[in-house]
Amino acid sequence: MNTRWWQIVVGGALVLVAGLVSITATAVPWSTPVALGLIVVFALFFFTVGKRGLTEPRWAAPLLTAVFALTAVGTALSPNMAVLQAIAYPMIWVVVSDRPLVRPILLNALLAALVALGFYLCFGGGFDALMQAVVIEGISLGLGVGIGVWFSLEMRKSEEKSQLLAELTDAQGQLALLHHEAGAGAERERLALELHDTIAQNLTSVVMLAQRALNRGDDLGAVRDDLGLIEEVARDALTETRVLVAATAPVAVEGGLTHALQRLTRSFERETGILIATDLDDVGAVPRDLQVVLLRCAQEALANVRKHSRATHARLALRRPVHGEGEVELVVSDDGVGISDAAADRGDVGGFGLDGMRQRLAMVSGGLRVAALAHGGTELVATVRTDAARTTADDHGATDSTRAGSTVAGSARTDRTRADHAGTDSTRAGHAATDRTDEG
Structure with missing residues (x-):
């Protein structure tokens, strides 16, 4: 506790009381000099070592003893000294x-009794002096205890709230760490399954085809067929690798979400040859965590366009919807083969990654809509909220850590399902390659 203000208050009170005592006449001539002497002695004590009692328990008793003595004895010498109760x-x-x-209530009562005794002696004794002392100190004690109890209870409530806030902050930090670790584990598992069921299958086919080509002997035509199949399967593996790289590329939003999306679309055009139009509005300030989520969704959506759509043109837009105050939308559309509404709802067809995007958006109170366009192609709309409604939803979600854990587990199961489908596609490609080889 900072004792500077206490020193100012005590110093001001002592100067005020010394002035009142000096200008007030008393029945006993020597009482005024003695009272002023007590004030000086107390001032020397307080400003040298007594002030430590405000913060150090070992000096608390000497400080209170000096205050009680000054107030009670001073009141017996001059009634104006009772003003010191305002600081006592x-x-x-x-x-x-x-x-x-x-404890403080009893000390308040003790101070009131001592000051009442001082008033009684100062007023010359007798019944009238006793009644005056009792009335004055009764009022002083009531005010002192009432204000003191209220102040102490409020301070304790404030301390309890601060402690609860610190505990809540610590619990949220631990929960966030657990979620991060669970998410990292699920992501590692997903990547392992993706690699095993897609690229590994294709590479296995390459090895088998290469071994068969070596056993062809002088049949150059069959060897050429095998080499053609090796090239085809290797290209499939290269495509799968690019899809995985695009989906797990480091998120860089230091230059802002708009610049990150522009870099992403330029890279997408160079790698795929698919022309992509951008319509990036100024959506204002977007929290960094939401920028990362939107960029991840854009990466996943463009990876789906690359892998599944067979499109020649695509479009990426960032905007604030007209009827969605406090929301930001990311829209990715293409002119490819499209997707059925049932497949979009399931989100588990052919490794489209829709469930993964839904889970990622749900963690920030967002949503995902996927639909086939009337003229062909698919439109994906990812929505996040940047207003207070998002905070409210996050608070409700954070109250149930079990539900959050289930979400992480569910995400891992979804990723596993997508990997299984991807593995099935790769296996089919391998069978097709084998059939073509047999025909050759």
């Missing part, structure tokens, strides 16, 4: 605030 009562609650409320 609050000081009690500050010094013993970390103890049960009964």
Whole structure:
């Protein structure tokens, strides 16, 4: 606790009381000099070592003893010294605030009794003096205890809230770490399955075809056929590799989401020859986590266009929808073979990766829509929310860590299913290559 303000308050109170005592006449001539002397002694004590009692427990008792003595004895010498109660009562609650409320309440009562005794002696004794002392100190005690109890309870509530907030922040950090580790594990498993069921299958076919070509002997025609099949299967493996690289490329959004999407589309055109038009609106400030999600969705969507659509043209747009305040949309469309509504709903056909995108968007309270276009082709719309509604939804989602864990597990199962389908496609390609070889 910073004691600077306490030093200012105590110093001001001592100067004020010293002035009041100096200008007030008393029945006993020597009482004024003695009262002023007590003020000076207390000031020397407080500003040298006594102020430590505000922060150091071992100095608390000496500080309170000095305050009680100054206030009570001073009141017996001059009634104006009772003004020091204005700092004495609050000081009690500050010094013993970390103890049960009964302690400061008893100390308040003790101070009131001592000051009442001082008033009684100052007023010359008798019943009238006693009644005046009791009334004055009864009011002072009531105010001191009431304000002190209220202040202490509010401080304790504030401390409890701070502690709960710290615990919640720590729990959220641990939960985020667990989710990150689970997501990383699921991603590693997905990549392993993708590599095994696609590229590994194609490479196995290449090895088998190469071995068969070596056994052809002088049959150059059959060897040429085998080499043609090797080239075809190798090209399939190259395509699968490019798809995986595109889906797992490092996310770089340092230059902003718009620049990252422009780099992505330029690279896509160079690698595929598919012409892609861009319509990137100024969507304003978008949190970095949402930028990463949108860029990942764009990578996945363009990978699907490359792998499945057989399109010649594509379009990528970034915009804020007219009827969706606080939302940002990423739209990817093509003029390819299209996708059925049932396949879009299932999200598990041929490794389209739709379930993975849905899971990624759901983690930021977003959504995904996929539909076949009337004139042919497919349109994919990924939506994220950047307003307070997203925060509310995230808060509701964060209250159930089990549900979040199930989501991660479900994502892993979905990735495994997609890998199985991809493996089936690769196996079919291998069988086709073998059949063509047999025909040769």
